[in-house]
Amino acid sequence: xxxxxxxxxxxxxxxxxxxxxxxxxxxxxxxxxxxxxxxxxxxxxxxxxxxxxxxxxxxxxxxxxxxxxxxxxxxxxxxxxxxxxxxxxxxxxxxxxxxxxxxxxxxxxxxxxxxxxxxxxxxxxxxxxxxxxxxxxxxxxxxxxxxxxxxxxxxxxxxxxxxxxxxxxxxxxxxxxxxxxxxxxxxxxxxxxxxxxxxxxxxxxxxxxxxxxxxxxxxxxxxxxxxxxxxxxxxxxxxxxxxxxxxxxxxxxxxxxxxxxxxxxxxxxxxxxxxxxxxxxxxxxxxxxxxxxxxxxxxxxxxxxxxxxxxxxxxxxxxxxxxxxxxxxxxxxxxxxxxxxxxxxxxxxxxxxxxxxxxxxxxxxx
Amino acid sequence: xxxxxxxxxxxxxxxxxxxxxxxxxxxxxxxxxxxxxxxxxxxxxxxxxxxxxxxxxxxxxxxxxxxxxxxxxxxxxxxxxxxxxxxxxxxxxxxxxxxxxxxxxxxxxxxxxxxxxxxxxxxxxxxxxxxxxxxxxxxxxxxxxxxxxxxxxxxxxxxxxxxxxxxxxxxxxxxxxxxxxxxxxxxxxxxxxxxxxxxxxxxxxxxxxxxxxxxxxxxxxxxxxxxxxxxxxxxxxxxxxxxxxxxxxxxxxxxxxxxxxxxxxxxxxxxxxxxxxxxxxxxxxxxxxxxxxx
Numbered sequence: 001x002x003x004x005x006x007x008x009x010x011x012x013x014x015x016x017x018x019x020x021x022x023x024x025x026x027x028x029x030x031x032x033x034x035x036x037x038x039x040x041x042x043x044x045x046x047x048x049x050x051x052x053x054x055x056x057x058x059x060x061x062x063x064x065x066x067x068x069x070x071x072x073x074x075x076x077x078x079x080x081x082x083x084x085x086x087x088x089x090x091x092x093x094x095x096x097x098x099x100x101x102x103x104x105x106x107x108x109x110x111x112x113x114x115x116x117x118x119x120x121x122x123x124x125x126x127x128x129x130x131x132x133x134x135x136x137x138x139x140x141x142x143x144x145x146x147x148x149x150x151x152x153x154x155x156x157x158x159x160x161x162x163x164x165x166x167x168x169x170x171x172x173x174x175x176x177x178x179x180x181x182x183x184x185x186x187x188x189x190x191x192x193x194x195x196x197x198x199x200x201x202x203x204x205x206x207x208x209x210x211x212x213x214x215x216x217x218x219x220x221x222x223x224x225x226x227x228x229x230x231x232x233x234x235x236x237x238x239x240x241x242x243x244x245x246x247x248x249x250x251x252x253x254x255x256x257x258x259x260x261x262x263x264x265x266x267x268x269x270x271x272x273x274x275x276x277x278x279x280x281x282x283x284x285x286x287x288x289x290x291x292x293x294x295x296x297x298x299x300x301x302x303x304x305x306x307x308x309x310x311x312x313x314x315x316x317x318x319x320x321x322x323x324x325x326x327x328x329x330x331x332x333x334x335x336x337x338x339x340x341x342x343x344x345x346x347x348x349x350x351x352x353x354x355x356x357x358x359x360x361x362x363x364x365x366x
Numbered sequence: 367x368x369x370x371x372x373x374x375x376x377x378x379x380x381x382x383x384x385x386x387x388x389x390x391x392x393x394x395x396x397x398x399x400x401x402x403x404x405x406x407x408x409x410x411x412x413x414x415x416x417x418x419x420x421x422x423x424x425x426x427x428x429x430x431x432x433x434x435x436x437x438x439x440x441x442x443x444x445x446x447x448x449x450x451x452x453x454x455x456x457x458x459x460x461x462x463x464x465x466x467x468x469x470x471x472x473x474x475x476x477x478x479x480x481x482x483x484x485x486x487x488x489x490x491x492x493x494x495x496x497x498x499x500x501x502x503x504x505x506x507x508x509x510x511x512x513x514x515x516x517x518x519x520x521x522x523x524x525x526x527x528x529x530x531x532x533x534x535x536x537x538x539x540x541x542x543x544x545x546x547x548x549x550x551x552x553x554x555x556x557x558x559x560x561x562x563x564x565x566x567x568x569x570x571x572x573x574x575x576x577x578x579x580x581x582x583x584x585x586x587x588x589x590x591x592x593x594x595x596x597x598x599x600x601x602x603x604x605x606x607x608x609x610x611x612x613x614x615x616x617x618x619x620x621x622x623x624x625x626x627x628x629x630x631x632x633x634x635x636x637x638x639x640x641x642x643x644x645x646x647x648x649x650x651x652x653x654x655x656x657x658x659x660x
Contacts, residue, residue: 116607117629125631140383146421146571146611149632150393177390183383186572197383226605227564230557263608275605 092130455538477645
């Protein structure tokens with residue numbers, strides 16, 4: 001009994017000391033500071049050695065502690081992880097890939113913001129197509145506004161004129177379309193449930209299976225959050241931040257990239273700003289703003305926020321992505337809502353036109 | 367939900383996720399899906415065959431352009447029998463403004479039936495039962511009409527629709543005319559309005575997907591003061607503009623009515639003229655022969 005008491009006290013001290021290494025120093029033989037509580041337990045000499053049969057219990061407890069608190073990594077390990085595990089997934093739109101420095105980075109949450117009909121869903125479909133085409137893995141598309149269009153993806157696949165294809169057109173279409181999974185969610189709780197299912201499945205999955213999820217798209221996350229955000233209590237904001245953190249956690253731990261879309265609302269002075277407010281602003285790693293000029297078929301992309309690239313001084317001209325439409329003038333007696341580009345930092349020099357077909361891109365492995 | 371039960375729920379579906387479908391399966395399903403014709407061939411052409419099921423389509427325009435006419439026409443056209451190339455389904459018409467005229471619906475049904483009998487006479491020979499089904503009164507009997515007088519009734523009706531759709535399995539279109547009317551006045555708290563409308567649009571999206579039906583929302587236009595001039599935009603603001611899958615704008619071009627595709631995930635932007643006749647929505651004849659593609 002008193003042995004258990006001693007173990008419990010020891011454990012309590014370890015948990016309280018936590019990351020401060022006080023436990024190791026307390027009253028024992030001085031030893032190098034442990035990297036994590038588990039090694040502290042094993043490095044302990046007198047007390048744990050006496051309690052042979054308690055070691056099994058301590059093992060279980062230390063495993064439980066480890067599961068809650070991931071091990072500490074130093075800078076070198078993080079760099080290795082970034083180099084070998086976190087690649088860039090090409091979106092298929094050359095301009096966006098250049099702007100992002102390779103494409104959508106694994107382990108990061110990328111957000112695309114834009115007014116209505118500016119091309120957000122098209123970018124999502126194109127990215128799904130790009131990732132599926134390069135045999136990178138499975139793409140999971142969570143659709144909240146019934147805008148996933150297999151017909152459109154098939155059109156994009158068939159309109160790409162690649163001369164290097166060995167497989168037939170039909171076979172290629174089937175292969176690409178079979179790697180894109182679509183699931184409809186119409187509720188924030190359904191979304192959280194789906195994300196937990198994905199997490200569970202990924203945790204138990206064999207690491208080297210070919211059906212690894214590589215890209216997770218949520219189009220659009222703002223339509224799930226708008227019904228609950230605001231009001232007297234802050235439950236809505238809580239759910240929003242929980243969802244954001246869960247998405248980032250899944251992206252980081254399982255090395256996949258997450259792409260979400262958001263819409264715009266009116267800000268002060270008539271300019272548009274991204275929806276979901278100030279609390280959401282800091283959640284995505286990368287934020288891109290799309291805008292389409294009135295009556296035009298080209299879209300502008302600019303960076304609102306990025307972890308590495310400085311958005312005020314990218315040195316790359318504002319990039320334009322051509323839509324799959326021919327040009328036409330909108331009738332003058334109907335004018336769609338003015339699409340004003342967001343006023344926050346965007347680079348503005350010359351215009352850079354891109355082909356609409358999938359350009360050949362460098363291998364994602366850096 | 368414990369981890370073990372979550373893991374068990376992963377069986378079934380695609381294996382990666384319960385309830386997910388591959389794009390390849392969805393493509394085959396989509397190709398077999400019929401569309402609801404609008405009555406005007408050019409308009410059908412730019413819509414890719416007609417109004418799509420499993421999607422929410424918003425139709426906006428100035429007053430008098432023909433939104434209600436289009437709504438009634440779709441509620442009639444959805445009932446075209448399968449043997450004649452239609453869906454053979456029923457319609458739900460939710461009326462918030464009181465603009466549904468039964469006499470006009472009867473007239474449109476008669477026009478639709480007479481065109482069917484003229485155009486597909488050769489097919490009807492094989493189906494002797496058709497003439498009995500093709501009566502204006504039976505068409506009217508298949509339109510379920512809800513009259514709404516306030517926004518609370520509107521919210522309640524949309525909530526009730528789930529149960530209704532479980533009982534009536536062959537409803538293939540829901541027309542809401544108009545979705546914005548009761549939300550434009552008497553709503554002091556705009557943030558609350560945004561939340562309520564967001565919730566309503568999600569529910570409609572869910573019905574469209576779950577019961578494989580088309581949802582058509584008719585919307586009004588309002589003027590917006592931007593950059594020193596007035597623009598016509600759809601009512602209810604920027605957030606509502608993201609609540610639909612497709613958007614069609616009806617407008618006047620001189621003396622002619624035109625329709626323009628404003629938002630769509632899979633259709634090109636294009637315009638088409640149409641005409642409103644005694645029989646309903648029909649092709650525009652004479653000068654506008656060709657669809658202008660954008």
